[in-house]
Amino acid sequence: MSSRTHEAVAEQAWAPPAGKPPLSSRLMRATWRGLPAKQHEAGWEPGLVVPGGDGSPLLTDHYFPRAHGDFPTLLVRSPYGRGLPWSPQYGLLFAEQGFHVLLQSCRGTGGSGGVFDLWRNEAADGRATVSWLRAQPWFNGTLGTVGPSYLGYVQGALASDPPPELKAMVVQVGLHDPYALFYADGALRLENTLAVAVGMHYQHQGVAPFLRATLRLRRRLRHVTTAQPLRAAYVSALGGELPWLEEVLSHPDAEDAYWRGASLLESGESGKSRKPGKSREPREPGESTERLRVPTALITGWYDALADQTLEQYDRLRRAGCETTLLVGPWTHTSALQRGWPQVFAESLAWLRAHLCADPSGLRPTAVRVHLGGDTSWRDLDHWPPVTAATPWYPLAGGLLTRRAPTGSAPVTALRYDPADPTPSLGGPTLSGTAGPRDNRALEARDDVLTFTGPPLTEPLDILGPVSARLAISTDTGYADVFTRLCDVDPRGRSVNICDGFRRLPTAEGASSSQVTVPMSSTAHRFPAGHRIRWQISAGAHPRYTRNPGTGDSPLDATTSMPVHLMLHTDSALVLPTSSEPT
Template identity: 65%
Template sequence: MTSPTNDARPRPAWTPSAAKPPLSARMMRATWRGLPPKRHRIAWEPGLTVPAADGSPLITDHYFPREEGDFPTLLVRSPYGRGVPWSPMYGMLFAEQGFHVILQSCRGTGGSGGTFDLWRNEAADGLATVNWLREQPWFNGTLGTVGPSYLGYVQWALALDPPPELKAMVVQVGLHDPYALFHTDGALKLENALLVGAGMTYQHHGMGPFIKATLRLKRHLKGIVNARPLKGAYATALGQEVPWLDDVMTHPDADDPYWKGASAAAAADRPGIPTALITGWHDALVDQTFAQYARLRASGAEVTLLAGPWTHASALQQGWPDVFAESLAWLRAHLCDDRSDLRPTPVRVHTGGADAAWQDLDTWPLAPATTAWFPTSDGHLTQQPPTDRAALTTFRHDPAAPTPSLGGPLLSLPAGARDNSTLESRDDVLTFTGPVLTEPVTVLGAVSARVSASADTGHGDLFTRLCDVDAAGRSTNVCDGFAQLRTPGGEPAHVTVPMSSTAYRFAAGHRMRWQISAGAHPRYAQNPGTGESRVEAREFVPVRVTVHADSALLLPQGEG
């Protein structure tokens, strides 16, 4: 790590530019409501060249207050371009509040030199950018980072070997582990892979090309996700082959050398950088955020957590006033020594369901007692443990008509809570429904399932979901999870299925429902049922899954 610049040395004079931010950014900025009033007029220096360690030019825009003053700096590095929405959301809004904002295109994107290679260059390129900052006359030695999704990953990458100037981070619906973005238990998250592929291939070219690419992907989606083999089927929709996407799709094993160095999780083991984490209960990366929080807490770091009623996309849309206020308060507290807007507790979660409301907590999770709910042969869900391990029921999963995915924690719309009635009417979806609740029940923490099941071919999947059934019979998903079912000997396997975390209050008069199926397509690539690669298999066979009585839904139930 390069030593920081000596702040005591004379700095060259700096005359700020008077250029206005781009018109598209100013127009979008004018549409937002519910944001803090701006404190400064701002200006813009576009197209600056920052040299990476290998000399590749990293193209960078600089937003800043058009006033005299000593302002801290925010670094925002993105593979999605420097235009709308990033220019108004990060460049303009934070500069208006009194920050220099460096908005930079990752290598190989947005005009920056070199070749984009998912995750492999972010740590080095981030440190090279800090070296460049040290030479700028306006840089006062105080640095923060902010950003969502992959813009969160580049923050963790920089924090692996943090420069001494880095004083605070704000990771919004962000990831630290690319493997977990693309795979669960060795199964490809197909929709995620395709959407990230489209975004990283086209968004840095501007909103027009990106929208066209997204629409083209939507038109071709059915053909792509049902192709046999799946490998390479995306090329028509994306208009080209994407080498890094091919690599991601064809390396499903977390221990494969391909993924070595991909995870930046170790950065959260450092106690030195105060970090604000923001997620949504239906965010595709919610589990990564809770993992980050747990590691930061264990390290003794100063950390705050906000979990709202959002998806990955809506956190930056409907949730933006809350997300921006949370981010701004944290950055002011740690870069400007102004803690006046910090909330009093380190954790704030939105509890959904009955009487939905925000809840301030001292920590997460609260570790309430776990309650086991057991399925019965007549489709009920009971707290009475089974007396044996007999087979309850079987169902057939047909790859010619796979069980569809519906809502939940997706990158795209329609994500989030949805009416599951049509899904639950299928023969390949099991439901076990609890009694009508006589008083509210709150589920607060990590949900999981312990499923005892077998697949007649030896290879299958388990997708399980917790739903809220209202008095009219409408079933709405709360949280869910996925795991592979491997039973080569035909004997039932005991599979633990993590079902993410939630803060949810089931109303009196409602019922809890446990849903079990053998897939959620195209959220997850289909299991061929033969043990072959999901991406390279040409032959798919139907799978009959048998569920046994010693299965259980495990709920961290708090006080009603």
């Protein structure tokens, strides 16, 4: 223990208060199935005041086992309030399993004092909370953290200068790089940005205000996302201007000083965010070991909007020699905490017991477990990604996809993209209710979507790892985006999206020809025998990303637009990581 011995703690007799957790939390708890049996009755101390890094009062609820004993503590810090679903999922459930749980509202949210300033105060307020913890008679000096999304970001902020008491973290569908949450290659992730804004601004106010705001955004989504200019259109849907969102919209460049220190994925003290598409220098094992020493469990889903960030964080921690584990399920950002919750909770509990309670009995034998799509099975691996062979598939005129390399760089086919009728987005890793795998046939029937389809497979094909596209593409204006997607086509013709990627083509005055590589995220998927591989290409996915006006103007400020023609050439390729490990 860092500040007190166990004997000193024992001298301060602490009797658990008699308060029960909120009725709403107990009712929700009763609806869950497939969870471990509780070990203790849970108690509740609401509304504790903890001084933040600047002295702001941070409202905090304390959940605990209603039993005498030496229990570790979990810190859960949230900008989304302390009610549903956080109270039952984290406060109640983990207290029943033998943990003290502090559920705290971040600065400027949920009744806490100060002003919420996206990401900037989390490290200081986390450290201040640990300082307060050291004076509590029930704190035994062993601390862990757990939580999803932004609740994952605050864990990493605390671990950037970890207190000695911090022994383990569980980051579920977690945020690691705020810039990448809002932007892809400089293009605004429009739909996600609006969803984040509603959550940040309303969820901590309670269930009713949050639901009303969500419904209002849904009703006005088309108007907001098609407005010209786009920049201030969100105000009517969100009920007013949001200062932090105005800052986000005003800084689309990852190299801007505004984003300095935001990313938890960067090395060095500056924390400067890198520009998407710019490769990071490989890390040497052991680099920044002091800052990356906290054992960390990472959990995500293949259709999680933050999956790429989680996979990058896993690689970062592994290279630094940090003890880490990875679970990737068939989930979206929200379904991981709903349909996937029994498995997510079991994984989290096992990790925390192993590192806070010296009980490794629940840990799985391998560092990585991933769900294999198309087969509904799980694959246990020693590391991610596994050893694979980069296998290119090439587009041919007539919409064919082949393993045979072409000769030359002749045009394959062209498409016309009209910003006035933008190619719509469908499914994929978003924060919307339509996230995940979807039937793409209606989308692929549009004139502004190209598809290239391989022959029926004669045997199953497994791909595990990062997918990418090499595009040789030319445009008539020099201002265009490209969206590329991998799909699995079954014998009935149903085309289901597996993974995808987006790039803004290099701009130039007049006609432009580009050779670009588009990262298409990672996946673990089996194409069964009889299925076909499909490569889908378009010039946008709206409103997932802002539509490119085709004029060179900012998509947020443009008031006019013009159609763009794109030509795809034969030396383009879809590159699949074909598994070389036994099935």
